[in-house]
Amino acid sequence: MATVQFSASSVSSKNLPSFEGLRPSAIRTSIYSPLRQGNLSLRSFRGLVVTAATTVTPKYTALKPLGDRVLVKIKTAEEKTVGGILLPTSAQTKPQGGEVVVVGEGRTIGKNKVEIDLKTGTQVVYSKYAGTELEFNGSNHLILKEDDIVGILETDDVKDLKPLNDRVLIKVAVAENKTAGGLLLTDATKEKPSIGTVIAVGPGPLDEEGKRKPLSVSNGNTVLYSKYAGNDFKGADGSDYITLRASDVMAVLS
Incomplete structure (x- = not known):
C-alpha cells in the first residue's frame, strides 16, 4: 500500500513571502510505493501541489467587496537586506501592508450608514493574521474587514503610521x-x-x-x-x- 511522507524540504513557499506563522503557497508531498511484492523498495513520484490561496480565474476581471470589507494588493516581500544581501524565501518577512484596491459599501450601525473612509491607492498596514489571501489579476491580494486594518502609512517609516x-x-x-x-x-x-x-x-x-x-x-x-x-x-x-x-x-x- 502506498504511503505519504512529509518532510521539511517538501514544503515550498515559492512566490509568496514567509513569516512567523507561515502560510505557504504550496505543499509538496513525496509519495512512495513498493516496487516488488514482499520487498518495500523506494520509488518516488512527482510531488503533488496543493495551493493554499484562493485563485480567481482570469475570466473574472472585477471584484467588489461586500459590507465593510476591503481588497488590498499585498506588498512584495523584501528579497535583500539593507546591506544588499539576498534573502532566501524562508527568511523573507511577510509584509503586513499593501495598497487599497477597492472598498465595500460600508456597514449600518443603529440607524446610521457608516462608509469606509479609505481611498483607492492608500497604503495600509493590517493585522498579521487577518483576511483571506487570493490571487487576482495575476497578483496576490488580501480581502479583509475594515476593522482589521491597523492604520495608514504615508511614508516608508512605521513611526509615521496613522492608526x-x-x-x-x-x-x-x-x-x-x-x-x-x-x-x-x-x-x-x-x-x-x-x-x-x-x-x-x-x-x-x-x-x-x-x-x-x-x-x-x-x-x-x-x-x-x-x-x-x-x-x-x-x-x-x-x-x-x-x-x-x-x-x-x-x-x-x-
Missing part, C-alpha cells in the same frame, strides 16, 4: 541591559519590554449610533500593555514599535 479606529502606535522601551544586581544580560536573556510611549492614536471606536468614542490614552503617555498583543514593527531608526488596540493598554505610568 485607525481604536488602534494606538507605541514606541517600545529599550530592554534593560543589566539585572537589578548588576549582571549583564545577553540578547537571548533580555525580557521583551511591555512598556512604551504612545506616539499616535486612532480616532476611536464607533458607538451604537455610529459616532466616535475618544480613547483613554493620548500622545506622550508612557503605558503598560499586554505582552502578547498587537503587531511588532522595526522602524527606520532601528527602534521597535508596536500597534495594538487601546483595550490592550493596561495602565498609564507616571
Whole structure:
C-alpha cells in the first residue's frame, strides 16, 4: 500500500513571502510505493501541489467587496537586506501592508450608514493574521474587514503610521541591559519590554449610533500593555514599535 511522507524540504513557499506563522503557497508531498511484492523498495513520484490561496480565474476581471470589507494588493516581500544581501524565501518577512484596491459599501450601525473612509491607492498596514489571501489579476491580494486594518502609512517609516479606529502606535522601551544586581544580560536573556510611549492614536471606536468614542490614552503617555498583543514593527531608526488596540493598554505610568 502506498504511503505519504512529509518532510521539511517538501514544503515550498515559492512566490509568496514567509513569516512567523507561515502560510505557504504550496505543499509538496513525496509519495512512495513498493516496487516488488514482499520487498518495500523506494520509488518516488512527482510531488503533488496543493495551493493554499484562493485563485480567481482570469475570466473574472472585477471584484467588489461586500459590507465593510476591503481588497488590498499585498506588498512584495523584501528579497535583500539593507546591506544588499539576498534573502532566501524562508527568511523573507511577510509584509503586513499593501495598497487599497477597492472598498465595500460600508456597514449600518443603529440607524446610521457608516462608509469606509479609505481611498483607492492608500497604503495600509493590517493585522498579521487577518483576511483571506487570493490571487487576482495575476497578483496576490488580501480581502479583509475594515476593522482589521491597523492604520495608514504615508511614508516608508512605521513611526509615521496613522492608526485607525481604536488602534494606538507605541514606541517600545529599550530592554534593560543589566539585572537589578548588576549582571549583564545577553540578547537571548533580555525580557521583551511591555512598556512604551504612545506616539499616535486612532480616532476611536464607533458607538451604537455610529459616532466616535475618544480613547483613554493620548500622545506622550508612557503605558503598560499586554505582552502578547498587537503587531511588532522595526522602524527606520532601528527602534521597535508596536500597534495594538487601546483595550490592550493596561495602565498609564507616571
